[in-house]
Amino acid sequence: MRYFEFPSADTTIYQGSVTSSQNTGLDEILEINKIMNDVGSEVNVSRILMKFDLSYISSSVQSGLIPITSKYYLNLYDANSKELTTSDTLYAYPISQSWTVGEGKLMDFPVGEEGVSWKYRTGKITADYWATASTYPNGAGGTWFTGTSGQYSREASQAFDHETTDLRMDVSDIINNWIYSSSVYPNEGFIIKRSGSFGNLSTGSGAPAEGNTTHLGNFSFFSRDTHTIYVPKLEVAWDDSSWSDTATGSLSALSSTNLESVKLYVKNLRPAYKENSKTKIRVVGRERYPARTYATSSTNLTVKYLPTSSYYSVRDAYSEEIIIPFDDYSKLSLDTTGNYFNFWMKGLQPERYYRLLFKYISNSGSVNEVDERFDDDWTFKVER
Secondary structure, eight states: OOEOOOSSSEEEOSSSTTTTTTTOOOEEEEEEEEOOOOOSEEEEEEEEEEOOHHHHHHHHHHHTTTTOOOOEEEEEBBSSOOOSSSSEOOOHHHHBBBBOSSSOOOOOOOOOBBBBSSSSHHHHHHTTTOOOOOTOOOOOSOOHHHHHHETSSSSSEEEEEESSSHHHHHHHHHHHHHOOOOOTOOOOEEEOSSSSSSOOOOOSSOOOOTTOOOOOOOOEETTTTTTSOOOOOOEOOOOOOBBOOHHHSSSSOTTTTTTGEEEESSOOOOSEEETTTTEEEEEEEESSSSOOOOOOOOGOOOOOOOOEEEEEEEEEEETEEEEEEESSTOOOOEEEEEEEEEOOOTSSSSSEEEEEEEEEEEETTTTTTTEEEEEEEEEEEEEO
16 A cells, blocks of 8 residues: 655755855755866755655554554656766755745746745745754754664665666655654654765765765756656555455465466446545456356356465556556455455545556466566546
């Protein structure tokens, strides 16, 4: 099962004499860049701030609707990052002070200085500077918590090594800090950046990425103000599958021989769902060529269940963007009626069409392993 939350605020803050007080709260692109002069004696960087409203997630965890063992992933989508090295790492930390997103853009002239920037939390007029206390990593460019609090870390990271520049970072520990220690760690969002801090120009393999003189290129991601489908999102994932022993006693399994020619049906898929709705979708498997027998009813009406390693996936019907992949959080369940999965529309972008796909794996790890996928244009729309 998955639930998605979209950002309530995001922005880029830029170091530099010209941009340190500039607000970019309405830009469509978020950047983590590193700009150096020709001789490497001056380095300016940028960082991303992003905040999610966790009130629904927190209350759902408290009520048991979302399990306490759920995983949380921060998803950002590449917007033509440039000149990246073959190996790089981005980090996320919980911001330690409040900030105001603002309504500026990087290309505004004159520049907008109301709202968060490298220098200010809320803008130039109010002059609410980021804290300069020695307990924080630095006094400008944001303030954030580091280290570990109890069982939860206050740091998350993702390495990029000859891989796509989409970001899917496990931020479970940071979210759990916010949910269970809100009085100590109020939710002020994430700061996303490279390692180290600016202003410490250094060289060598162990030098912090922000402060060294190595050219690392510029990460670009779509913001919440993008006009594309690639809006950042916080993903909550947990395994809600259930496999009934009673069902396996009353229903027949598809055998290893007829699995290779199974016919799959989605039994109760509606053409449209409201964006906050939940539904149970039935998946029915039948032999494509059942053996001929003498019986009073058609064998085509006999429901047989798929292997335990059966999964569903969801894609955007037009862009083919994978919204929910085949993985441990998208397993099919089984009850006495057959296979099914519970699906939560909340968090999917409304007024878009989505497509269901299915697969099963049988004899996993053997030379006779079967990995069969089904795509029969099972589409539905999410409506406001």
